Each structure stands twice: as C-alpha cells, then as structure tokens.
Amino acid sequence: MIQIVYHLIVxxxxxxxxxxxxxxxxxxxxxxxxxxxxxxxxxxLLIK
Amino acid sequence: MKGHHFTALLLLLxxxxxxxxxxxxxxxxxxxxxxxxxxxxxxxxRLSDYFPGLKNSPGDSSVYIFEGQKxxxxxxxxxxxxxxxxxxxxTAVLLVENxxxxxxxxxxxxxxxxxxxxxxxxxxxxxxxxxxxxxxxxRWFRYGSRLxxxxxxxxxxxxxxxxxxxKLSGTESRNLNRSYPGRKRGYLTEKIAYGIMxxxxxxxxxxxxxxxxxxxxxxxxxxxxxxxNSAELAVIALMTLQMEGVDIRLEASPPNLRGLSHxxxxxxxxxxAILLETANTSHGRLKGKPSASLIIEGKDKNYTKAAxxxxxxIPFDEDxxxxxxxxxxxxxxxxxxxxxxxxxxxxxxxxIQNVPSPTDVEQAxxxxxxxxxx
Numbered sequence: 001m002i003q004i005v006y007h008l009i010v011x012x013x014x015x016x017x018x019x020x021x022x023x024x025x026x027x028x029x030x031x032x033x034x035x036x037x038x039x040x041x042x043x044x045l046l047i048k
Numbered sequence: 049m050k051g052h053h054f055t056a057l058l059l060l061l062x063x064x065x066x067x068x069x070x071x072x073x074x075x076x077x078x079x080x081x082x083x084x085x086x087x088x089x090x091x092x093x094r095l096s097d098y099f100p101g102l103k104n105s106p107g108d109s110s111v112y113i114f115e116g117q118k119x120x121x122x123x124x125x126x127x128x129x130x131x132x133x134x135x136x137x138x139t140a141v142l143l144v145e146n147x148x149x150x151x152x153x154x155x156x157x158x159x160x161x162x163x164x165x166x167x168x169x170x171x172x173x174x175x176x177x178x179x180x181x182x183x184x185x186x187r188w189f190r191y192g193s194r195l196x197x198x199x200x201x202x203x204x205x206x207x208x209x210x211x212x213x214x215k216l217s218g219t220e221s222r223n224l225n226r227s228y229p230g231r232k233r234g235y236l237t238e239k240i241a242y243g244i245m246x247x248x249x250x251x252x253x254x255x256x257x258x259x260x261x262x263x264x265x266x267x268x269x270x271x272x273x274x275x276x277n278s279a280e281l282a283v284i285a286l287m288t289l290q291m292e293g294v295d296i297r298l299e300a301s302p303p304n305l306r307g308l309s310h311x312x313x314x315x316x317x318x319x320x321a322i323l324l325e326t327a328n329t330s331h332g333r334l335k336g337k338p339s340a341s342l343i344i345e346g347k348d349k350n351y352t353k354a355a356x357x358x359x360x361x362i363p364f365d366e367d368x369x370x371x372x373x374x375x376x377x378x379x380x381x382x383x384x385x386x387x388x389x390x391x392x393x394x395x396x397x398x399x400i401q402n403v404p405s406p407t408d409v410e411q412a413x414x415x416x417x418x419x420x421x422x
Contacts, residue, residue: 002203022056034059038066046199047071048167 007044014040077176078166081189083110083141083158084419086402088148090115095157098250099243101232106200107240109162111247112144113155114400120152121389121396124248124256124319125382127157129224129309131164131192132174132331134343135374136259136324138189138414139382142375142404145419152398155251160258161224161240163200165192174330178340181413184420191343194331195222201236211238212306225258228312248317254396255281255389258309258323259378263332264351264360264369268325272381273299275314275321282322284388285381294380294406320389324381326374327362334359346370372414376406 017040021033042048085092093111096103127140140158147154159165168174168191177188198204204218211231220226222237230242248256255278262269274282282298289296301310301321313321329335330343334350342348347368355364362369383403390397404417 006202018060021059022053024056025052027055030056030059034063037060037063038070041063041067042071042074045067045071048074048199 010040010044014044077168082421083144085112085144086146086148088114095243098246101239102243105236106163106166106197107236109157109159111155111157113153114147114149115153116149116151116399118151121254121398122153122252123386123398124253125156126160126258128159128165129161129258130194130260131161132194133261133328134191135261135326135328135371135378138371139259139375139378142414142417146402146404146417148401150399150401154398154400161196163196163236165190167193167197169193172338174338175340178343180415180418182415182418182420187418187421195219196237210307212312214306225309226307228307228309229316245317248313248319253319255320255385256313257382257385260323260325261328261374262325264327264329264362264364265332265334267361268299269327269361270295271297271299271325273301273310273323273325275301275310277314278320278322281320281385281388281392284391285384288384288387289380292380294377322385324378326377327369328374329368344371372410375414376410379404379409380406
C-alpha cells in the first residue's frame with residue numbers, strides 16, 4: 001500500500017515537473033527542471 | 049537565451065536519453081555473474097525451496113548441495129551476507145566450482161543476500177564489477193552493498209527492532225546479519241534470514257559458517273567469531289591455523305548482541321555457529337580512490353600510513369592485503385574447522401576433496417582455480 005502511495009506522489013511531482021518545463025520560458029530554468037526530472041523518472045521506474 | 053515549447057521538447061528528449069543510458073547502467077547491476085559448479089554437484093536448489101515466501105523475490109538465491117556417498121556431518125557455508133565483502137563470496141564460488149564430497153554433506157549459498165548484490169552504496173563510487181583472470185579468459189563478479197537494495201525494501205524505519213528484540217538504527221533493517229532469526233512476514237531481509245534458518249533446520253546443519261570481511265580499522269578482524277556452543281571447535285581451529293603460520297584471533301559472540309548469524313544460529317537452530325573475518329580495504333573508511341584494483345590488490349597508501357601511526361588492528365604495508373590472500377585465509381579456516389569438527393565428533397566427519405589449497409591460491413591466484421568462462 002505504502003509503495004502505491006509513494007508511486008503516486010512521485011508520479012504527481014513528475015507530471016508537475018514536465019508541465020513546468022513545458023511552460024517555462026527561460027531555458028536555464030528548463031534545464032534545471034530536466035536535471036531534477038531525471039531522478040524522478042528513475043525513481044518512478046524503480047530503477048534507482 | 050529564451051526557451052519555450054521547442055527547447056522543452058528537446059530537453060525532455062535529452063532527459064529520456066540520460067534516463068535510458070543511466071537506467072541501463074543501474075539495471076546492469078541486476079545481472080548475476082555466471083557460476084560453473086563442479087561436476088560433483090548433487091543438487092542445486094533455491095532458498096525459496098526452504099521458504100516459499102521468497103519465491104520470485106530478489107531475496108531468492110541459489111543453494112548448491114554436495115552429498116557424499118557415506119553419511120557424516122552437514123556443513124553450511126554462506127558467502128555474500130554482505131556483498132561488499134568479496135572474499136566471502138569468492139571463497140564460496142571457488143568451493144562450488146571445485147569440490148567433491150566423499151562423506152557427509154556440504155551446502156553452499158554464495159549470494160546469501162541476493163538483493164544486496166543488485167545495487168551499490170550511494171556516494172561511495174565503488175566499481176560495479178571486478179574481474180579475475182582464469183586460464184580460459186576473464187570472469188567478472190559483482191561488488192554490491194552491505195545492505196538490501198532499497199528498491200526492494202523501503203522505507204527504512206526510524207528505529208529498527210530486529211526479530212531477536214535488539215534496537216538498532218533504521219538502515220540496519222536491511223542488514224542480513226542483524227535480521228536473524230528472521231520473520232516469516234517481515235521485511236525482505238528478515239524473510240531471507242528466515243529462509244536461511246529454515247534451510248539450517250530442514251537440512252539438519254551441524255556446522256554453519258558465515259564468511260565475512262572487516263575493515264582494517266575494525267577490532268574484530270582476522271578472527272573466528274564463535275557462539276559459545278562452538279568454543280571448543282574454534283579453539284581447535286585456532287591452534288591448527290597458528291601451527292600453519294596463519295595469525296588469527298578468537299572472538300566470542302557477545303550474548304547481548306542480537307540478530308547476528310553467530311548468535312542466533314547457535315541460539316535458535318542449535319547448530320555450531322561460526323563467523324570468519326578477513327581484512328578488506330575496499331570497504332574501509334580510510335581508503336583512497338575506490339577501484340577494482342583496490343578490491344583485488346588491496347593496496348592503499350592511506351592504510352599504509354594508518355598502520356605506521358598504529359591505528360589499525362592488523363599489520364599493513366605497501367604490499368596491501370590482496371583478495372587471493374583473504375580467500376586463502378578463509379579456505380585455511382574452513383579446513384581447520386572441518387577437521388576440528390571431526391576431532392570433537394568423529395561421527396560428523398565431512399570429507400571434502402579438491403578444495404583448492406590455501407598456499408596454492410595465494411601463489412597461483414584465485415583465477416587458477418576458477419572455471420573458464422563459457
């Protein structure tokens with residue numbers, strides 16, 4: 001159960017990050033978002 | 049520089065690429081190295097055959113059983129309780145690939161904590177693998193973590209009360225050697241410990257040996273740690289080893305240090321319980337740059353300096369303590385313990401042939417006794 005809740009939280013934050021990257025106009029801020037997104041994606045897929 | 053949808057798409061694509069390549073790298077750690085058992089292997093089982101709760105889980109592991117034609121004692125050898133202590137794991141593999149049992153039984157589990165082999169300690173920069181040369185080519189082996197993979201067991205509790213009732217820090221819930229006698233419905237690590245206890249019980253193990261390594265700055269090193277039921281056996285082994293010129297010490301298992309193999313195997317399974325320690329620089333706190341050669345050669349200038357300052361519990365010089373020497377120590381200790389068991393209890397004779405001699409391993413190297421890759 002706790003695993004599902006955890007996954008939902010990570011998924012929610014991942015989608016927020018993607019939405020932020022798409023809407024953001026400053027490329028450096030987009031890049032910062034992408035760096036964080038990589039960690040979230042790896043965690044979402046339970047790779048690391 | 050301004051960005052918008054196009055750059056976002058480009059950067060998301062970049063993120064996907066980085067995820068793909070780093071993901072491949074992480075998933076590589078899930079691959080298990082090949083082990084080529086000796087032709088005298090009787091049966092290969094899984095830990096889940098003893099405790100079905102481990103079936104299809106990352107805690108399941110191979111169990112190699114060698115049976116002699118005559119009845120005798122039964123020996124259990126565990127490697128890889130801590131996958132960042134390679135001498136224990138390699139000794140177990142070396143035995144699986146070489147031995148023939150004439151009398152009694154020998155059961156070997158090289159990857160006791162299989163999940164711990166499937167990741168590395170964060171921020172340690174340890175290599176994922178190290179290679180050993182055999183006459184027919186090079187073979188790789190995983191260098192893992194002391195603890196179960198957090199992907200497989202999460203979250204850690206703030207305070208961990210282990211099955212034996214000892215209070216420990218939360219991360220220790222992923223330490224197999226703090227989780228005995230295990231729990232049937234506990235954390236994955238506790239289930240692995242429970243599976244091993246079931247194996248000891250169902251196979252009627254007489255002597256169980258847990259192969260470890262310790263950092264050179266840790267006091268319990270180059271040691272035989274024994275449960276009080278195995279005190280006589282440990283003393284006989286110590287005398288044998290000292291006569292062979294192997295400097296080793298005895299450490300009694302403290303009765304109030306609970307959850308460890310040398311304590312709970314003896315208390316709960318009533319088997320003779322022994323843990324062996326050699327000196328490993330590659331997981332020490334004083335080491336310099338981590339590398340595969342540090343694992344294999346065991347040379348480190350920081351440790352040489354620490355030894356000169358009298359900070360270590362073992363002699364250490366520029367030559368280091370190579371893996372072949374540590375494996376050789378484990379082999380010598382195993383041989384002394386098996387012969388000691390026979391001296392004390394002649395009906396528990398375990399006759400093992402083709403065990404690589406400790407001197408030969410030290411001189412010719414480990415690879416000379418490993419089977420070539422197929």
